[in-house]
Amino acid sequence: MTSQFDPEAWKTPQVRAAEAQMAGSMGKARELLKELEKLRPPPPTSISEDDVRQLAEAAKKSDAPAELRELAQKVDGGALSWRDVLEGRAYDDPDVRLAMTAQIGEAREFFRQFQEGFTLDEVIEARRASEESQEDEDGGTTFLR
Structure with a gap:
């Protein structure tokens, strides 16, 4: 067994x-x-030629932030393209980061105001009043409108 x-x-x-x-x-x-x-995954964001054109035009305006105007000189020199900037491929470039960070600061301020309980209309109205006050002081206009 x-x-x-x-x-x-x-x-x-x-x-x-x-x-x-x-x-x-x-x-x-x-x-x-x-x-x-x-x-x-979300579909990749496509950047249109119109997006590229709008950024290029905004960078050439006299009231564009200095960081964006400096970036425009780099693009004009052929070091990178606006498409590279918009699609994030140029983010390693310190001038690109500087220009984008300047715009993020403004967005952070809007976000802070929303967190404090301000409505969209209140934020927009405060922005308009601030821009009008700035225009009166220096006779110029702002980059983003």
């Missing part, structure tokens, strides 16, 4: 518990992978 050999007889209760825990974790991981497969 031969006895049957149990290949798992060596496993202690702790090993069996660890295997069960690992099997549960693997099951959760498989479920998450299935959910991730359902998600679709």
Whole structure:
């Protein structure tokens, strides 16, 4: 009479518990992978020629921020293109970062005002009043309108 050999007889209760825990974790991981497969990445943002033209024109205005005008000189010199700037390929360039950071500062101010409870109309009105006051002081206009 031969006895049957149990290949798992060596496993202690702790090993069996660890295997069960690992099997549960693997099951959760498989479920998450299935959910991730359902998600679709957003379509890539396409930059139109009109977008490129608008940025190039804005950079050439006399009231454009100095950082943007300096960036325009770099583009005119052929070091990079406006498309590179808009698509993010030129972000390693310190002049590009400087120009974009200047614009982000303004956006941060708007965001702060919204967080403080101001309405969109209040933010716009305050912006207009500030621009009109600035125009009266220096006779110019602002870059973004």
